[in-house]
Amino acid sequence: MLETIFDISRDERRNSQHIPEPPAPAEEIPERFLRSAPPPLPRVSELQVVRHYTRLSQLNFSVDTQFYPLGSCTMKYNPRACHVLATLPGFVNRHPFSNDDSGQGMLRCLYELQEMLGEIAGMRAVSLIPMAGAQGEFAGVAMIRAHHRARGDDARREMLVPDASHGTNPATAAMCGCTVREIPTNSDGDVDLEALRQAVGKQTAGLMLTNPSTLGVFERQVKRMAEIVHAAGGLLYYDGANLNAVAGRVRPGDMGFDAVHFNTHKTFATPHGGGGPGAGPVAVSERLAPYLPVPIVKKSIDDKGREWFSWSGEEDLPDSIGRLATFAGNVGVLLRAYVYLRMTGAEGLRRISGFATLNANYLMARLRKAGFTVAFPGRRATHEFIISLKPEADACGISALDFAKRLLEYDFHAPTIYFPSLVPECLLIEPTETETLETLDRFVEAMIAIRREAQTDPQRLQTAPHAVPIPGGGVGRLDATRAARKPDLIWKEKMSR
Amino acid sequence: MLETIFDISRDERRNSQHIPEPPAPAEEIPERFLRSAPPPLPRVSELQVVRHYTRLSQLNFSVDTQFYPLGSCTMKYNPRACHVLATLPGFVNRHPFSNDDSGQGMLRCLYELQEMLGEIAGMRAVSLIPMAGAQGEFAGVAMIRAHHRARGDDARREMLVPDASHGTNPATAAMCGCTVREIPTNSDGDVDLEALRQAVGKQTAGLMLTNPSTLGVFERQVKRMAEIVHAAGGLLYYDGANLNAVAGRVRPGDMGFDAVHFNTHKTFATPHGGGGPGAGPVAVSERLAPYLPVPIVKKSIDDKGREWFSWSGEEDLPDSIGRLATFAGNVGVLLRAYVYLRMTGAEGLRRISGFATLNANYLMARLRKAGFTVAFPGRRATHEFIISLKPEADACGISALDFAKRLLEYDFHAPTIYFPSLVPECLLIEPTETETLETLDRFVEAMIAIRREAQTDPQRLQTAPHAVPIPGGGVGRLDATRAARKPDLIWKEKMSR
Amino acid sequence: MPFIPHTPADIQTMLQCIGVPEVESLFGEIPTDLRCPSLDLPPALGEMAVGRLMRDRAESDANGLCFIGAGAYEHHIPAAVWEIAGRGEFLTSYTPYQAEASQGTLRLLYEFQTMMAGLTAMDAGNASLYDGGSGLGEAVLMAARSSAHPGGKILLPATIHPHYRAVVQAMTRDQDLEVVEIPFDPVEGRIHPKTLNRFHGQKVAALVIPQPNFFGVLEEVDLLTDWAKAEGAIVVGLVNPVSLGLLKPPGLWGAQGADIACGDGQPLGIPLSSGGPYFGFLCCKQPLLRQMPGRIVGRTEDPQGNTGFILTLQAREQHIRRAKATSNICTNQGLMTVAAAIHLSLLGPEGLANTAAVCHARTKALVEKLTAIPGVTRLFSGPFFHEVALKLPKPVAPVLARLARLGIQGGYRLGQGYAQMDKALLVCATETRTEADLDLYADTLSWVLNVKEG
Amino acid sequence: MPFIPHTPADIQTMLQCIGVPEVESLFGEIPTDLRCPSLDLPPALGEMAVGRLMRDRAESDANGLCFIGAGAYEHHIPAAVWEIAGRGEFLTSYTPYQAEASQGTLRLLYEFQTMMAGLTAMDAGNASLYDGGSGLGEAVLMAARSSAHPGGKILLPATIHPHYRAVVQAMTRDQDLEVVEIPFDPVEGRIHPKTLNRFHGQKVAALVIPQPNFFGVLEEVDLLTDWAKAEGAIVVGLVNPVSLGLLKPPGLWGAQGADIACGDGQPLGIPLSSGGPYFGFLCCKQPLLRQMPGRIVGRTEDPQGNTGFILTLQAREQHIRRAKATSNICTNQGLMTVAAAIHLSLLGPEGLANTAAVCHARTKALVEKLTAIPGVTRLFSGPFFHEVALKLPKPVAPVLARLARLGIQGGYRLGQGYAQMDKALLVCATETRTEADLDLYADTLSWVLNVKEG
Numbered sequence A, B: 001m002l003e004t005i006f007d008i009s010r011d012e013r014r015n016s017q018h019i020p021e022p023p024a025p026a027e028e029i030p031e032r033f034l035r036s037a038p039p040p041l042p043r044v045s046e047l048q049v050v051r052h053y054t055r056l057s058q059l060n061f062s063v064d065t066q067f068y069p070l071g072s073c074t075m076k077y078n079p080r081a082c083h084v085l086a087t088l089p090g091f092v093n094r095h096p097f098s099n100d101d102s103g104q105g106m107l108r109c110l111y112e113l114q115e116m117l118g119e120i121a122g123m124r125a126v127s128l129i130p131m132a133g134a135q136g137e138f139a140g141v142a143m144i145r146a147h148h149r150a151r152g153d154d155a156r157r158e159m160l161v162p163d164a165s166h167g168t169n170p171a172t173a174a175m176c177g178c179t180v181r182e183i184p185t186n187s188d189g190d191v192d193l194e195a196l197r198q199a200v201g202k203q204t205a206g207l208m209l210t211n212p213s214t215l216g217v218f219e220r221q222v223k224r225m226a227e228i229v230h231a232a233g234g235l236l237y238y239d240g241a242n243l244n245a246v247a248g249r250v251r252p253g254d255m256g257f258d259a260v261h262f263n264t265h266k267t268f269a270t271p272h273g274g275g276g277p278g279a280g281p282v283a284v285s286e287r288l289a290p291y292l293p294v295p296i297v298k299k300s301i302d303d304k305g306r307e308w309f310s311w312s313g314e315e316d317l318p319d320s321i322g323r324l325a326t327f328a329g330n331v332g333v334l335l336r337a338y339v340y341l342r343m344t345g346a347e348g349l350r351r352i353s354g355f356a357t358l359n360a361n362y363l364m365a366r367l368r369k370a371g372f373t374v375a376f377p378g379r380r381a382t383h384e385f386i387i388s389l390k391p392e393a394d395a396c397g398i399s400a401l402d403f404a405k406r407l408l409e410y411d412f413h414a415p416t417i418y419f420p421s422l423v424p425e426c427l428l429i430e431p432t433e434t435e436t437l438e439t440l441d442r443f444v445e446a447m448i449a450i451r452r453e454a455q456t457d458p459q460r461l462q463t464a465p466h467a468v469p470i471p472g473g474g475v476g477r478l479d480a481t482r483a484a485r486k487p488d489l490i491w492k493e494k495m496s497r
Numbered sequence C, D: 001m002p003f004i005p006h007t008p009a010d011i012q013t014m015l016q017c018i019g020v021p022e023v024e025s026l027f028g029e030i031p032t033d034l035r036c037p038s039l040d041l042p043p044a045l046g047e048m049a050v051g052r053l054m055r056d057r058a059e060s061d062a063n064g065l066c067f068i069g070a071g072a073y074e075h076h077i078p079a080a081v082w083e084i085a086g087r088g089e090f091l092t093s094y095t096p097y098q099a100e101a102s103q104g105t106l107r108l109l110y111e112f113q114t115m116m117a118g119l120t121a122m123d124a125g126n127a128s129l130y131d132g133g134s135g136l137g138e139a140v141l142m143a144a145r146s147s148a149h150p151g152g153k154i155l156l157p158a159t160i161h162p163h164y165r166a167v168v169q170a171m172t173r174d175q176d177l178e179v180v181e182i183p184f185d186p187v188e189g190r191i192h193p194k195t196l197n198r199f200h201g202q203k204v205a206a207l208v209i210p211q212p213n214f215f216g217v218l219e220e221v222d223l224l225t226d227w228a229k230a231e232g233a234i235v236v237g238l239v240n241p242v243s244l245g246l247l248k249p250p251g252l253w254g255a256q257g258a259d260i261a262c263g264d265g266q267p268l269g270i271p272l273s274s275g276g277p278y279f280g281f282l283c284c285k286q287p288l289l290r291q292m293p294g295r296i297v298g299r300t301e302d303p304q305g306n307t308g309f310i311l312t313l314q315a316r317e318q319h320i321r322r323a324k325a326t327s328n329i330c331t332n333q334g335l336m337t338v339a340a341a342i343h344l345s346l347l348g349p350e351g352l353a354n355t356a357a358v359c360h361a362r363t364k365a366l367v368e369k370l371t372a373i374p375g376v377t378r379l380f381s382g383p384f385f386h387e388v389a390l391k392l393p394k395p396v397a398p399v400l401a402r403l404a405r406l407g408i409q410g411g412y413r414l415g416q417g418y419a420q421m422d423k424a425l426l427v428c429a430t431e432t433r434t435e436a437d438l439d440l441y442a443d444t445l446s447w448v449l450n451v452k453e454g
């Protein structure tokens, strides 16, 4: 059993190589400002730290170690070159307020990234600032509201979202002071156009849409939807989380959207880091350009005729929705995206969406042939697709959760479960383009084997995982209810023997 | 079951990001020089490579993940700072034949390392060239022979080594054209002085000695030994593999040795890298200095009065035994040792040997109290010590090997077994100074538990390990005989489906 | 094909199984008029060529000797921090939805939460927000939601980082919250507690207290906290985590302590990186727990009684609660918290305490050296931590430009964020600055100030 | 205490258990007159200070644009190579004595052996030697041991790297082996097969054949191999592993192939690092297997029939055979082979083949540009791989010094290794050199050659 770092802490243990000599006591800081006891941190040796966290790391499933078909998350291979080149000393050691002279390399990369993202989105202008997709959404909706406000129409405070939309969409709308109205999906997985028509009106701020949608299908009537919303005076926001399915093939701008965010950590292969960081740059059409969050990289020509890059802030964009990040957003993440795009180029990007789609459709076809229930059997899969385990649940008394937990024991990370909630007992499966045919086939075999187990030994699933087979770290299925009922969120035991 | 990289190879799979565009065919290279088929390498994607080798890595026990008390190997914590600072771009990108101007930083470090090692050894001059301990030994014995040769006494070709000496000692002597005579050890673990006295003579080239010896005790009569050998016209070589026990406290030069090698990968914390690289710098007394292997870093003062460092070769040391490395030896490893020594200083070095010794003596005391048989109960342990499992073997029919294999299942790397061969069923245990008391205590508990198992369930040991619990990589005890009988050393199956 | 493992044979097998002739057919549902011809992007380069390009660009970015703070601080980062945080299993996993397959990340986050709650003397912490500025925005929204005076005023001192205030503005604009700026005392460079009296009884929802404030000055946190609590307001402490090695933690301010503590985690092992990725931390007292935004990890058990860790209190979050969630945050700054947990473990209590003390001592020494230059004086009289505002005898902008050309990043020009401060310079010296660095700066500044304009 | 975890309480517990009053007591067996007072070493520095010191020194080491080869080559190293090879489990494990706890290293080494044997067309390979030079030394000793003419001549062409020949000298001096240097044809820059005829029937134990040779020239390996085999000699092929992407592997030279192949593995993903750590590789045909020095990994099974890997044929090694071992080598260059295996897997057959082809093409282009400069000519006429010896109109040393000051490492001065070659320069261009690099070199060299002396 591995312990926490606090269990292994001991009084008076210290790493003097990291402890600066204490100066003379800080007399001129009055007593009342000072803490009375040293901060409660673990006292462990450097070897203990290295060993503890190295072993902790080994308890994770990750793209580097397992197939990780987590739908909507695009867990593809993150080229190490992106990571290594974005963390070169010149980049990581620069202070955000260092003068622009000292950041021309970085600024040039970001400027070019702005240009590339504008082209990929089919949009006029780009701000790289948002630090994740959800913040990109915030920027988008805030810009839509700024636009209405500027037109003297601040009553438009209702945001439309499909009922299958990702949780960040309605949550974002709410953070921007909008009420949310959900539009139903029809049985084909497209938005119900009639319902949309009835929903729009003078109150409509806009519509937020993911396309391909979170149902794993391409919203075919997107242009009609744009017409309806635009005709009603609303604007359209494109949630770019699923761009890996269509990058280089379809552009949100061409579909009629007014704003879009990218999830660089999905489409452009930034590692997800156990939860982040990512980046959520936004691209907008001409009419929203004045409202982009600042700062933005601008290019000018200096007195010697050379290109010169600098941050441009509120002075240049007086109508901006303002600042969303303290400095310039997740620069290091954006550099990773830049490197990735320089390695793929336009053709590579097209290939990525092509093969992401091929892998998803192949996996869907194989699972369907194996008798699994595909949520939208009449539709092509995009880069992901949904199967419903409702039949298995009804027949064997197992749930999608049970299935997912058992998959871990087969050494696969589980797909996304119970999202979108429209489809009962669903798995949202996104294999990504970087996985091999052999891996997909092994996954299909595991799915079939588990279904067989569901029939013969449902308890095997219901109690899975028994212990993910990792030394010292194996735990069986964890009790989520207990965790929420009496939250134990920090270590409270005494921290030394 | 993980496969080899060849199992997952597929025809026509390729990583185009690493494949340069082929140029026009190399017409001017005549056909007869060219290979007819592409080289037989695996065809795998970058993700496959990353996943395959990441998972392979997880199959290893290592200092970063386990207690690794492998006697004679000094498996202590390797500070990450040494690794990171020795691999800064300025150091790793420099060509060995780049001009000295471009290497002043590196050369200054190596020069100072020479100085520091000379001080630690109590010797006059140092060459950093040897690339491991064994090559350091080679340098030492070759210098001893060169010394005799220069004195016109080339008949001295017998090298004395204690019977407990490490295998590299006699093997080195043989590579230097010496015959080897082993000197017995007395029951206290010291060399039998009388036997030594009788062994020396006109044929004696010298004596190779490790002190503390591989028996985990300090050779108390070392000065008498030096006198005996010197009196007979031989020279003394100090195998520095065990220096971690006495560094900063006793100097080989003061003990009477003429040459010494360091194992930087032991004493100065270079990671062992699954087998290497290490470095084996040699330090020598005045009389052997002319024979040091080249090149050596020398310091001069340039025309502007600044210190200037450069490699000095055969020109400056015409009597050198010559070159042992193509370039300048394992520079990167030497830089690690330099960083380590700058962090410890003299006091830190003394502390290291102090606590290495404390840990070993504590572990020995605890195991002895628990009823294990210590090989030299009358002696202090140095940084390591030996226990013999002969009583357990006789009583339960288990062997030291069985014990070692069972320890793996307790998540400990096994100590060195069956070396030195003088002590039957022995474990040579070296805990090192970087391990905590808690870890030592857990190790003792495991040893006690295994001995109990030996009594109640010897088969549990004899068949251990059943599978080291690592996902996909667990193997039970491997058949060494089968491996040697019909060697299967390379993958011969066809390399694609 | 870069990053795509498919062989021609694989592609055939797969297309056959799907029943389509080519990959393009899979896009048949996309209306043809939407399909775009090829994009105008720079041509694809191999890794070697991109490597050379990026190395050239990185080399042109040199920071020089840095005396800027202003929200981002150069600290010693032990080499082990990123060696371990960069391991593939941390780097390439996602939010730990499948707890049993993510115990590494989860256990680490539990430890991280504990460390942050311990540093701030709070009862709980979350698993990170984007950065300090947006973290403060979330803290303000959280305070507004939890306050006894819903719709009341949010008091935001002008001694808070100007960019933080801008972010709070942007994040609250569409919420119809009344955010009120509190002016500072121009002599002391901090809020004079009396300034607050004019808000007495005016339904103050929350007061944000920066410690140290943007000028590096220490606010009278006890008095301010007591005042706010008496008004029934939520107190949000905005703190520098390294300063907490030395300074009283927000949870202990005044009689009752602050309710929420937040700040930027960058000083805890995160490189400067031109501003990001950093991470925002957010901790709170028990009663506010269910108003917290972001991921939270809890300890629980499996059926065998093994301890395990899991994302918990998810009913606060967007993926469950949608429009009613406490925030829209989904992806956070996970990997940065991995680094921070490792960093704090390596430093330990004494490491953090001494680092804070040395930062203070170095800044004090720097200020002594700089104010020895004729015409250079301290702008404010309040006690400071590791930043100090100076007044120069000349406008700051050209001085900084000149210093930069001489390899010194001399500080933050306060005129950027505050009116009428064109001659004010904010300087910082952390434990990374040696005595020789300070002397070099003082000598160079002295020289620059004496050079004739031109 | 740096790297020592003991607390005062721990120390007391431990001393008590041992039964001594203090740590010093543990050294009581060391004669007092041997104990030294404190050493004169530089004072200990914290990691931060050492970091700054090393960064300053590394920054003063800049390589510039490099056209030197001469045994060490700048190649593209995919970023993934060291990201994975640097993982703690590879970095901090030891020689895999406990096979069941070292399957990672062992399986990788088996793969590495296979790749090297495949590249060289041999039957087996070992797990590395120190470097190319010492590896050749071992190969020569191995050949001498295995030869049908024990005590016979070892023929070592002068077209072999001068340092390699020096290492062979040093390693064989005390073995009483007769190592004979073979001169090269001054026009072609390689061994003229006729040169060998004078050794006909003279008990030649072994012939070493470099391909390409030190001048970059391709030797007539088929003819040389056939001659040596006819004499009953062992043939040792000394090869550049990248060249084997394009060139015929030693195992296929002549009618029977070479017996041993060796060389330096540096071009396979190992950074230049001023000369090391690199690794030597050694492969051989089946009959010589038990004469091989170094670790060898074999495939075997556990009782359940699981495949596993283990160190094998240990009866050759020093720890078993002591004075009768095939070599004294113990620690080898393990981690470098980890990098090489990953590197070769990432490149694959086409990657290595194209790299070799591009190296050749770049060098060809470079030579065309340089020989367009008046007075610069090729020194030798033989076909080349990726290095070429040039004759300059002036002594090379000052030209190189001047080029270095302009940021170009222009090549290897052949006068260092060969008499009467003071105007000869060995240049190399790998796939890392762009067309623009070549032009820059040509322009700069042309300028330097035209500058008036003084």
Ligand SMILES: Cc1ncc(COP(=O)(O)O)c(C=O)c1O
Residues within 6 Å of the ligand: A072, A073, A132, A133, A134, A135, A166, A168, A169, A210, A214, A239, A241, A242, A263, A278, A280, C329, C330, C331
């Ligand atoms: C469809 C969709 N939209 C939005 C988001 C939010 O993006 P982020 O997590 O980067 O904030 C996600 C992330 O999972 C998503 O899948």
Ligand SMILES: Cc1ncc(COP(=O)(O)O)c(C=O)c1O
Residues within 6 Å of the ligand: B072, B073, B132, B133, B134, B135, B166, B168, B169, B210, B214, B239, B241, B242, B263, B278, B280, D329, D330, D331
């Ligand atoms: C006592 C002793 N001598 C010599 C050596 C050889 O050193 P190296 O492995 O560095 O060649 C060792 C290595 O294990 C050793 O333990």
